[in-house]
Each structure stands twice: as structure tokens, then as C-alpha cells.
Amino acid sequence: MGLLSDPVRRRALARLVLRLNAPLCVLSYVAGIAWFLALAFPPLTQRTYMSENAMGSTMVEEQFAGGERARSFARDFAAHRRKSGALPVAWLERTMRSVGLEVYTQSFSRKLPFPDETHERYMVSGINVYGILRAPRAASTESLVLTVPCGPESPNSQAVGLMLALAAHFRGHIYWAKDIIFLVTEHDLLGSEAWLEAYHDVNVTGMQSSPLQGRAGAIQAAVALELSSDVVTSLDVAVEGLNGQLPNLDLLNLFQTFCQKGGLLCTLQGKLQLQDWTSADGPLQGVQTLLLMALQQASGHPHGAHGLFLRYRVEALTLRGVNSFRQYKYDLVAVGKALEGMFRKLNHLLERLHQSFFFYLLPALSRFVSIGLYMPAAGFLLLVLGLKALELWVQLHEAGVGPEEAAGTPGSSPPLPATQRVGLASLVAPLLISQAVGLALYVLPVLGQHVAAQHFPVAEAEAVVLTLLAVYAAGLALPHSTHWVLSTQAPDRSWMALKLVALIYLALQLACITLTNFSLGFLLAATMVPGAALTKPSRPRPLRAALLVLTSPAAALLGGLFLWQRLQEAPLSLAEGWRLFLAVLAQGVLAHHTYGALLFPLLALGLFPCWLLFWNVLFWKC
Amino acid sequence: MADTCFLGQGFSTLVGLLLLPFGSLAASQIEDQAEQFFRSGHTNNWAVLVCTSRFWFNYRHVANTLSVYRSVKRLGIPDSHIVLMLADDMACNPRNPKPATVFSHKNMELNVYGDDVEVDYRSYEVTVENFLRVLTGRIPSSTPRSKRLLSDDRSNILIYMTGHGGNGFLKFQDSEEITNIELADAFEQMWQKRRYNELLFIIDTCQGASMYERFYSPNIMALASSQVGEDSLSHQPDPAIGVHLMDRYTFYVLEFLEEINPASQTNMNDLFQVCPKSLCVSTPGHRTDLFQRDPKNVLITDFFGSVRKVEITTETISLQPDSGIMESRQPNRKMTKGNAVWKRRLMSSDHSSIFLKGKWKLKQ
Numbered sequence: 001m002g003l004l005s006d007p008v009r010r011r012a013l014a015r016l017v018l019r020l021n022a023p024l025c026v027l028s029y030v031a032g033i034a035w036f037l038a039l040a041f042p043p044l045t046q047r048t049y050m051s052e053n054a055m056g057s058t059m060v061e062e063q064f065a066g067g068e069r070a071r072s073f074a075r076d077f078a079a080h081r082r083k084s085g086a087l088p089v090a091w092l093e094r095t096m097r098s099v100g101l102e103v104y105t106q107s108f109s110r111k112l113p114f115p116d117e118t119h120e121r122y123m124v125s126g127i128n129v130y131g132i133l134r135a136p137r138a139a140s141t142e143s144l145v146l147t148v149p150c151g152p153e154s155p156n157s158q159a160v161g162l163m164l165a166l167a168a169h170f171r172g173h174i175y176w177a178k179d180i181i182f183l184v185t186e187h188d189l190l191g192s193e194a195w196l197e198a199y200h201d202v203n204v205t206g207m208q209s210s211p212l213q214g215r216a217g218a219i220q221a222a223v224a225l226e227l228s229s230d231v232v233t234s235l236d237v238a239v240e241g242l243n244g245q246l247p248n249l250d251l252l253n254l255f256q257t258f259c260q261k262g263g264l265l266c267t268l269q270g271k272l273q274l275q276d277w278t279s280a281d282g283p284l285q286g287v288q289t290l291l292l293m294a295l296q297q298a299s300g301h302p303h304g305a306h307g308l309f310l311r312y313r314v315e316a317l318t319l320r321g322v323n324s325f326r327q328y329k330y331d332l333v334a335v336g337k338a339l340e341g342m343f344r345k346l347n348h349l350l351e352r353l354h355q356s357f358f359f360y361l362l363p364a365l366s367r368f369v370s371i372g373l374y375m376p377a378a379g380f381l382l383l384v385l386g387l388k389a390l391e392l393w394v395q396l397h398e399a400g401v402g403p404e405e406a407a408g409t410p411g412s413s414p415p416l417p418a419t420q421r422v423g424l425a426s427l428v429a430p431l432l433i434s435q436a437v438g439l440a441l442y443v444l445p446v447l448g449q450h451v452a453a454q455h456f457p458v459a460e461a462e463a464v465v466l467t468l469l470a471v472y473a474a475g476l477a478l479p480h481s482t483h484w485v486l487s488t489q490a491p492d493r494s495w496m497a498l499k500l501v502a503l504i505y506l507a508l509q510l511a512c513i514t515l516t517n518f519s520l521g522f523l524l525a526a527t528m529v530p531g532a533a534l535t536k537p538s539r540p541r542p543l544r545a546a547l548l549v550l551t552s553p554a555a556a557l558l559g560g561l562f563l564w565q566r567l568q569e570a571p572l573s574l575a576e577g578w579r580l581f582l583a584v585l586a587q588g589v590l591a592h593h594t595y596g597a598l599l600f601p602l603l604a605l606g607l608f609p610c611w612l613l614f615w616n617v618l619f620w621k622c
Numbered sequence: 623m624a625d626t627c628f629l630g631q632g633f634s635t636l637v638g639l640l641l642l643p644f645g646s647l648a649a650s651q652i653e654d655q656a657e658q659f660f661r662s663g664h665t666n667n668w669a670v671l672v673c674t675s676r677f678w679f680n681y682r683h684v685a686n687t688l689s690v691y692r693s694v695k696r697l698g699i700p701d702s703h704i705v706l707m708l709a710d711d712m713a714c715n716p717r718n719p720k721p722a723t724v725f726s727h728k729n730m731e732l733n734v735y736g737d738d739v740e741v742d743y744r745s746y747e748v749t750v751e752n753f754l755r756v757l758t759g760r761i762p763s764s765t766p767r768s769k770r771l772l773s774d775d776r777s778n779i780l781i782y783m784t785g786h787g788g789n790g791f792l793k794f795q796d797s798e799e800i801t802n803i804e805l806a807d808a809f810e811q812m813w814q815k816r817r818y819n820e821l822l823f824i825i826d827t828c829q830g831a832s833m834y835e836r837f838y839s840p841n842i843m844a845l846a847s848s849q850v851g852e853d854s855l856s857h858q859p860d861p862a863i864g865v866h867l868m869d870r871y872t873f874y875v876l877e878f879l880e881e882i883n884p885a886s887q888t889n890m891n892d893l894f895q896v897c898p899k900s901l902c903v904s905t906p907g908h909r910t911d912l913f914q915r916d917p918k919n920v921l922i923t924d925f926f927g928s929v930r931k932v933e934i935t936t937e938t939i940s941l942q943p944d945s946g947i948m949e950s951r952q953p954n955r956k957m958t959k960g961n962a963v964w965k966r967r968l969m970s971s972d973h974s975s976i977f978l979k980g981k982w983k984l985k986q
Contacts, residue, residue: 054679061861138716175864177716344864347717348678 014394021391025384025533032380033526040286040363042277044373048253048366051355055254060344062262066165067333071230074161081157087150087186092129095164100171101131101182108194108209113446113593114460118583119153119188126186128195132216133170133180143179144346145222145314146339149305151188158321159227160184162332166339177347179216185305192224192305193595200312205596221251221346221353222316223339224305231329232321234265234272235338239317239362241307243598244297244517247315249368250356254345255317256365258338264330267322268365269293270568277367286363288567293362294519295564300599301591308595315353359518371518378514381525385507388533392500396493426494427501430616431609437475438609442601444471445589465585472554475612479619495537495620502613506532509606520599524607527556531611537620544618553607557584664778664819667928668771669694669704672753674785674794676709676745681865682856684712685726686784686826686872688734693879694780697927705756705771707743709795719863726868726876728860742769750800757781758811775816780824780925784872787827789850790835806836813839820913822925826871828853831907843890843913843920847871847897848904855903870902882922884929890917 003009038044050056073095080088089105096103109125116122134140146166148159167182185191194209199219201211237255239246259266267273269292274282302308304318321335359371445467452463506528514521531551535544549555558581565572565580572580591597671694673687691706712724713735724735743752755761756771773779785792791799812818823844825833830846837844847854847869856866857873868876874897882888894908894917910917923929 054677056679056865059859059861059866060864135716137714137721173719174721175717175719348864350677 011398014398017390017394021387025387028380028383028387029529032377032384035377035380036374036522036526037287039361039369039374039377040290041283045283045286045363045367045369048249048256048368050250050253050257052250052349052353053355054348054350055250055345056348060341062337062340062344064166064169064336064340065333066169066336067331069168070158070161070165070332070336072161073164074157074230077160078155078157081150081155087127087129087184089127089129092160092184096129096131096167096182099131099164099168101133101167102214103129103131104212104214105129106195106198106210106212108191108198108207110190110194110207110594112590114449114464114586114590116586116590117459117461118587119151121187124187124190126191128183128185128191130181130183130195130214131167132214133167133176133182134216135176135179136174138177140179141217142177142220143181143216143218144343145181145183145219145309145316146343147181147183147185147192147222147224147305149185149188149192149224149226151186154188154226154228156226156228158230158332159225162227162336162339163225165332166336169336169340170343175344175347178220178349180343181216181219189302189305189308190594192308196308196312204311205594207594219309219312219314220349222306222309222314223342224309224316224318225339226304226318227321227332227335229321229323231323231331232335233324233326233329234267234322235259235335236267236270236320236322237317237365238296238303238306238320240293240296240303241310241316242302242595243300244520245307245310246297246358246360247306247310247317248353248356248358249360250353251315251317252362252365253356254342255319255338258341259365261341262334262338264334264338265326265328266365268362269296270322273365277364282364286367290361290363290369292564292567294523295560295567297517297519298523298560298599300517300520300597301587302595302597311596313352361518374518375514378510378518378522378525381522381529382507382511382514384529384533385503385510389500389503389507392496392503396496396500427498430498430613431501433478434475434609434612434616435605437471437478437612438605441468441471441475441608442604446593461586462582464589465582468585468589472608475608476549476615478612479616495617498613498620499535499617502610502617503532505613506607506610509610513602520602523560524553524556527551527559528553528607528611532614535614535618537618541618548611548614548618552611553603557581557603663776664924665776666773667699667703667778667780667925668773669699669780669782669926670707670756670771671704672707672748672781672783672785673709674748674783674792676711676795678712678715678717679865680709680785681712681724681863682858682868683784683786684708684710685724685734685868687782688724688739689726689868689872689876690782690824690879691739692734692736693876693882694926697879697882697923698884698930699926699928701740702768703928704740705742705769706740707748707753707756708741709748710741710744717864725860725863726858726873728858728867730860730862740768746795748795750794750798750804753794753800754804754808757808757817759815759817771817773817776819777817778820778822778925779818780822782824782826783833784826784869787825787829787833789829790832792825792827792833802833802836805833806838809837809842810839813841820915820924824875826854826869830854834909837909837912840912841914842909843917844909845893846907847902849907852904871897871904871906874901879922879926882926884923884927886921886923888922890920890922893922 003013076091076095077088080091093103093105106128107125108128109123111123112121114122132143146163148156148163150156150160163182163184170176170180183195185195190207193205194207195212197203197205197207198209198212199215237252239252241247256266265272269289271285271289271292274285276282296303304320306316306318309316323329357368357370361369361374363369445464448467449460449463452458452467453460456463458466510521510525510528513524528551531548535548538544558577561581561584562572562577565577588597588600592600671687671691673683675683687706687708691704694704695701712718713722720730722735723730723733726732726734756769759771761770771779783792785794787793790802793799809821812821818841820841821843823834823837823842825845826847827833829848829850829852831849834844834846848871855870856868857870858867860867875893878893878896897906899905
């Protein structure tokens with residue numbers, strides 16, 4: 001007989017599973033966390049290298065010398081901007097035309113779902129200005145983009161000045177094989193999103209944007225620039241984009257090689273790069289950088305205009321100039337040379353960047369971890385859920401088989417079908433109710449903001465956040481309501497069936513999330529798996545309830561926030577942290593409605609109902 | 623007056639009689655000299671220069687081929703005897719900061735594209751099929767004359783190939799490959815069709831030596847830029863243009879060829895020494911076992927140039943017509959002409975094939 005169909009062997013197997021389960025789960029969980037932390041260490045992390053043959057080495061002669069011109073453009077821009085209060089569109093058009101570009105504008109407007117308190121805007125309308133430098137001897141089939149997002153609190157005047165000076169410099173050369181688009185957007189990312197949607201002729205976020213008059217071919221790569229000072233001490237690069245998407249690693253390698261060639265100080269996540277990876281210092285700092293990148297990627301927020309380009313499979317980076325208190329400073333010419341080199345090399349491309357990795361983690365600017373090496377970490381964590389589910393399955397079957405053997409007579413009807421039947425009903429009700437609460441969490445805050453604002457003395461934004469928290473807390477009171485629906489004869493063991501279903505549901509969701517956004521999946525798994533695995537309706541309820549609340553999605557978010565601030569070396573007190581948390585909640589909902597970020601719906605419609613199932617299991621009446 | 627004439631006549635006959643043995647000795651020396659003019663056995667030169675790569679980042683392969691083309695033209699092979707196969711997408715590439723030029727040296731010292739380059743097979747016409755058809759002569763009748771290799775059994779052919787290659791194959795334009803076995807078979811077809819006298823095969827690719835491993839036809843000498851398992855490296859990085867301009871092996875071969883002029887007596891052993899491992903990083907290789915003559919007797923100009931030798935002499939050389947061939951063709955042809963005219967025609971290596979082919983045989 002086969003191993004699984006022989007009842008004696010099956011029982012032996014079942015006993016083995018039950019005995020070994022707890023130590024295996026613990027081992028697996030610890031292995032997952034340890035693997036993730038070990039990603040920053042040498043065998044798992046490799047040096048970056050350029051994979052695209054057409055881009056080759058940094059063998060270009062940078063001739064950019066327009067530093068003075070860039071500064072004067074920046075001064076004019078800042079002055080005009082102060083005068084008009086918004087983006088000086090006429091001045092930009094005039095200047096771009098004088099530099100030799102084909103200039104076009106685009107207007108856009110959007111009414112946000114509720115007022116954005118961080119950026120202080122609600123009804124947003126603006127104008128994007130862009131100039132196209134046509135390739136002298138090529139058909140306009142491909143293009144590159146240099147974009148400067150301008151917002152009320154981030155003037156980016158020097159970035160605009162540098163962009164215009166670079167445009168003037170590029171115009172004097174005949175070796176461009178792709179068109180170059182110089183884009184200045186208003187209202188930061190909202191303008192970028194409007195321009196991208198109009199360029200690709202789609203409408204994914206409900207933005208009203210006027211169609212574009214001038215177009216330049218498929219965009220191969222984009223660089224977003226943010227500079228607010230005449231001199232910089234370092235250049236910080238941001239790669240994480242919307243929903244955790246990343247650009248092709250070759251683009252980052254390109255930037256890093258030009259940093260080295262020009263002797264620029266380049267940082268990742270704001271941290272200086274240690275060159276020495278033979279001792280433990282390098283890897284330890286790598287762990288911090290890795291955690292920061294994981295937190296940034298998990299948030300799913302576009303950390304710069306580049307994040308929005310990634311949705312259209314345009315490889316993009318954001319470069320931020322940082323002016324700190326270091327001694328050695330670089331002027332705009334150095335930054336301009338690095339950009340010129342990058343664009344010259346991107347010009348050599350014949351196809352889209354595809355040779356290097358799309359999924360990776362970065363412990364340092366010159367080191368990366370590829371997807372094949374970091375996936376096992378998430379695999380180990382999800383294995384815990386699988387093992388627990390297996391254990392419950394075995395226990396359920398033993399419970400079913402036990403009474404049969406005790407009865408002894410094969411003809412008598414076993415109580416198993418009855419158990420199963422009631423089990424099914426007692427499964428469906430919690431599922432439906434949890435999902436309904438999740439739906440309420442997703443829909444109510446934005447829908448009910450006006451009603452809430454009328455009845456309570458709060459602003460709309462605060463109303464949204466408070467509704468969120470209220471629905472979340474209401475969900476915690478759920479188990480009592482669930483039991484009203486169910487009949488009172490819910491037998492002892494049916495909580496196991498519910499927990500089994502919940503475990504499988506959680507495992508499936510986390511696996512799907514991990515495939516596209518590894519950091520989000522891993523961090524959620526790391527926080528939710530212990531709670532999910534250890535939940536059972538046994539006596540020390542308050543303790544288990546506390547553990548489960550601590551491992552809920554909201555708590556994971558809060559914990560992530562504190563960890564992020566700690567890693568940035570700006571730790572928060574509890575009150576500050578709570579305020580930041582509320583702001584982050586509002587931003588999360590807003591990002592979902594304005595850019596299509598998926599963190600909010602995932603948590604509200606997917607993970608929160610799943611977590612509520614475990615909460616139901618905990619408060620099972622037995 | 624009459625007695626002086628009679629004395630003069632007698633005196634001259636006496637001198638003639640005395641000089642007769644010297645005369646016969648001199649006549650045999652002239653014949654030896656005449657033989658020396660044909661010691662290499664070839665009477666005309668052809669060159670087939672193939673660059674198998676396209677795209678901007680393969681600039682150096684086009685520059686390699688054009689450098690060899692330039693040297694070969696300078697040493698005397700005319701465009702009508704050169705079959706040049708290039709992708710030719712460098713000079714007018716939108717990425718070229720100096721349009722209509724292809725440079726082979728840094729700082730734009732030498733423009734090998736020039737203004738008189740004649741590309742026979744350009745862009746997508748550079749395929750394995752076209753290359754093999756050129757070599758074997760199996761060409762559709764509509765092909766223009768400039769695209770044909772019209773060689774015969776007295777032709778010395780130089781075949782130069784460059785591009786991306788591997789162990790036993792050479793990649794043509796990113797879509798197909800030619801294997802070393804196909805190449806060896808093509809050369810054997812050439813031998814059987816008597817399409818060459820001697821062949822010099824030079825290849826500058828990674829693992830180039832694998833391409834000549836399989837040759838089995840006689841009279842082939844081969845050189846490669848690297849051994850199996852080695853890569854051939856590029857040279858001359860130019861930041862202004864943004865690409866490498868040449869490959870190492872061809873760069874040093876070009877420097878070597880720049881010192882050759884049509885009268886050079888440099889032989890093949892010197893060519894084998896070009897680009898040692900210290901300069902080339904890869905180990906160039908060569909193969910001479912199929913070649914009849916000793917490489918030290920083979921002049922560089924036997925393959926790279928088309929040397930026309932002209933020597934004026936007042937001696938006569940008797941030519942023995944080949945009676946068998948003479949009876950079958952054109953019996954009315956005049957068999958005697960001014961000796962000087964015949965001698966000039968004999969010595970002119972280019973056109974002698976047309977006159978000597980099948981009809982006349984030198985007394986060897």
C-alpha cells in the first residue's frame with residue numbers, strides 16, 4: 001500500500017508531524033529572519049557589474065562647462081517663481097525656446113479625495129512644461145527624459161537651471177540618436193503622473209490632463225533630478241518606486257560608474273558607502289541599508305518622480321543633491337558632467353534595458369542581492385504557515401478518525417459528516433463577516449468623510465483617519481457578533497478548521513505579495529506569522545490577544561515606522577510616532593487614490609480580514 | 623673602304639664566335655631570371671575582406687576591416703579585385719560625432735573610411751550564404767561584376783575576417799553563424815574548382831584559432847588573433863567617439879603593414895611575430911602545414927599587394943608552345959611577335975593570365 005493510503009503508516013506519519021511540528025516551525029522562522037539579515041554578507045551579496053554590452057564602460061569625454069549658465073538660470077527661475085507664486089510657465093517656455101528645444105505645455109487638474117494636510121492641497125491644477133531636443137539624424141522613435149519635479153515646498157531651482165544648461169549643451173552636439181525630453185512638472189508627482197498618463201494615452205488614476213501636443217517616441221530611460229542648492233556635498237539616489245517596483249539594475253550601475261569616474265560622493269538611502277567589505281563594518285552597515293530599502297520598498301510609495309515612470313516600464317532613477325556640513329563640495333558642473341555621461345551612454349542603447357536584474361536588494365551602492373538569493377528568506381517564513389496548516393489538518397483528521405475507531409462498527413454512521421457540515425457553516429460566516437469589515441475599512445473612510453466632518457468637530461483629513469481607526473477597532477469587537485450568527489452547537493474542533501482556512505488564506509496572500517514586492521511580503525510575514533501560528537482559543541486569553549494585536553497589520557505599520565526613523569538616526573518618541581502614524585495613514589489612502597498605490601487595498605481588503613479570522617479563532621467559544 | 627668593311631665583318635664574326643659560349647651562358651641566366659619572376663606561382667591577387675558585425679558598439683570591427691582594405695589598396699590591389707563586405711552602419715550612424723568617418727587611431731589621426739571606399743556587400747547583404755557564394759563562385763548571373771570573386775588557378779587570395787566568434791564558429795550580424803567545417807568545405811570547393819593558387823586566411827575574433835583547425839585543402843596559410851579559449855581584446859578606447867576603435871591584433875598588423883611597400887622583401891615569418899602576448903594579451907596563432915612553400919620564402923606582398931614586375935632586357939627568351947592546346951584553339955593566331963612586346967607581357971603579372979592561360983607554357 002502507498003505511504004499515505006496505508007492507515008497504520010499514515011498514523012505514524014501523523015504522529016511524526018505532530019511531534020516535530022513546533023521545533024520545525026521555530027527553526028523555520030528563525031532561519032527566515034537570519035537569512036534576511038545575512039543577505040548583506042559576502043557570499044549572498046555580489047559586486048554590481050554592467051550587463052548591457054551596448055553601454056560599455058564610462059568611455060566618454062564629458063565636456064559640460066555650463067556651471068555659470070546653470071546658476072543664472074536657477075536664479076531667474078527662483079525669482080520668477082517667487083513673483084508668480086506658481087510655476088513660471090511663460091519664462092520657462094521662452095528660455096527653453098531660446099536654448100533650441102521644441103516647447104509644449106500641458107495642463108492638468110485633480111480633485112483629491114480629501115484635503116492633503118502634508119502638502120496642503122485639495123483641488124490641484126497646474127501646468128507642465130516640456131521641451132524636446134530632436135535627434136539630428138535619427139527618426140524620433142525613441143527618447144530619454146530628464147525631469148525636474150517642482151512643488152511648492154521643493155523649489156528645485158538649481159535642478160531647473162542645470163537642466164536648462166544641459167539642454168543648451170546637448171543641443172550643440174550631433175551624436176544624439178534618441179530624442180531628449182526636458183520636463184518640468186508642477187505639484188511634484190501629480191504633474192509627473194498627469195504627463196505620463198497623457199504621454200501613454202491611458203487614464204489609470206482619474207487625473208484630468210489635457211492631451212500632449214508634442215511627442216517623441218517610446219521612452220527608454222528617465223532621470224529625475226532634485227537639487228536645491230548651488231553646491232552639493234553628495235548625490236543621493238533613490239530607486240524604489242510605486243508598489244515596490246525597481247528600475248533595471250543596469251541604470252543604477254551606470255550612475256554608480258559615473259560617480260566613481262567623476263569622484264562624486266554618492267549615497268544610497270542617505271548612507272555613505274563603505275568600501276571595505278572584508279571586515280564586518282561594511283556588511284553591518286549593509287544590513288541597515290538593506291532594512292531601509294526594504295522599508296521604503298514595502299511602503300509602496302513612489303519616492304520621487306522616477307517611481308511613476310516605472311509603471312510604464314521606463315527605467316528611471318531619482319538623483320537628489322544633498323548639501324550637508326561636509327568639507328568638500330561639488331558644484332553644478334560636476335553633477336552636470338555625471339548627467340552628461342549617463343545620457344551619452346544611454347544614447348548608445350539599441351534596446352530597452354533588459355540584461356540586468358529587475359528584482360534585487362541593495363545593501364550598498366556597489367553591491368546587490370539577486371532574487372534567487374533572497375527569496376528563500378520569505379520561503380522559510382511561509383513554510384511556518386504551511387507546517388501549522390499541515391498540523392491542523394492531521395489533527396482534524398485524527399479527531400475525525402478517532403470516534404470512528406471508538407465506535408468500532410463500520411456500518412454505523414460516523415459523526416464525521418455532522419462535524420463537517422456544521423464546520424462549513426461555522427467557516428463561511430466568519431469569512432464573510434471579516435471580508436465585509438475589510439470592505440468597510442476600504443470604502444467607508446473616504447465615503448463617509450463628509451458625514452463624519454459634519455457630526456464631529458474634525459477636518460476631512462482627520463475624519464478619514466479617525467474612521468479608519470474606528471472601523472479597525474470595530475473589527476476587534478467582531479467575535480461577539482459572529483457568534484450571534486452561528487448556532488450555539490459549534491463543536492469544539494471547528495475552530496481548527498477556521499484556523500486552517502485562515503492559515504492557507506494568509507499564506508496565499510503573502511506568497512502573492514512577495515512575488516511582486518518582496519519587502520512588503522517579507523515584513524508582513526515576519527510580523528504576522530508568529531501571531532497566526534500561535535493563535536488558539538486557550539485559557540490565557542488576554543496574553544494571546546495582546547500578542548495577536550501586536551502582530552496585526554496596523555501594528556506592523558507602526559513598528560515599521562519606528563524602525564525606519566531609528567535607522568535614519570532620528571528616533572521618535574511615542575507621541576511623535578503616533579502623529580506620524582496618523583499622517584502616514586492619510587498619505588497611504590491618498591496615494592492609493594492619486595497614484596494607484598496598492599498598500600492600502602492590500603491591507604484593508606486582504607490582510608486585515610485574514611487577521612480578523614485569527615482574532616475570531618482566538619475568541620472561539622469553547 | 624671595302625677592305626676595312628671586310629676586316630670589320632671578319633672581326634665581328636670572330637668576336638661573335640668567341641662570345642658564343644658566354645652568350646649561351648648569359649641566355650641560360652636570363653632564363654633563370656625569367657623563372658624567378660614566377661617563383662611564387664601566382665599571377666594575380668585578390669582580397670576578400672569581411673566584417674561580420676553590425677551595430678554601433680562593434681565600431682572596431684568595421685575599423686579593422688577598413689584598415690586592412692586601405693593597406694591592401696595601397697600595396698596595389700585595385701578595387702576591382704577586392705570584395706569588401708561590411709555592415710557599413712558606422713559612418714552614417716546617428717551616434718557618430720564625426721559623420722562620414724571611421725577612425726582607427728585615437729585622437730582621430732587616421733580616417734580609414736576616406737572618400738574612395740567601395741563596399742561591395744553592404745548592410746544586410748553580409749550573410750553566410752553570400753559569403754560562401756562569393757568564395758565558391760556559385761553566384762546568380764545577375765550579380766554585378768564587382769560582387770564576384772573572379773579568381774583563377776594562378777590567383778593568390780587574401781581572406782580577412784573579423785567580428786564576434788567562438789569555438790568553431792563566427793557570428794554573422796547577430797542572426798546566423800558560419801562554422802569552421804563549412805569554411806573548410808568552401809575552401810575545398812575553391813581548390814577543386816581551381817579558384818586559387820595560394821590562400822592566406824587571417825581572422826581576428828575571440829577564439830579565432832578554432833576557425834582554421836579544420837582546413838584540409840592544400841596551399842592554405844592561416845593566422846588568428848587568439849587561441850581556443852582566449853578572447854581577442856579591443857584597443858584604442860576613444861572617449862570623444864565613445865567606443866573602442868580597433869582590436870589589438872589588427873592594430874599591430876596595421877602598424878606592421880604601414881612599413882611594407884611594394885618592393886619590400888619582408889616575409890611571412892615576420893608577420894607571425896606581430897603582436898606577441900605582451901602586446902596582444904591573447905596568443906596569436908598560425909598554421910602552415912598545408913602550405914607548400916616555406917613561410918620564409920613567402921613575401922608579404924605575395925598576398926597583401928599586387929606587385930607588377932617589369933624588367934626590360936635585350937635578350938630573347940624562347941617560349942615553347944604547348945602543342946596539344948595550340949591545335950585545339952585558334953590555329954590562325956600569329957605565333958611570333960616582337961620579342962620585347964612578348965617579354966613585357968610575360969612579366970606583367972596581372973594580365974599574363976589572360977594570355978598564358980592554357981595556351982603557352984614557359985620552358986620550366
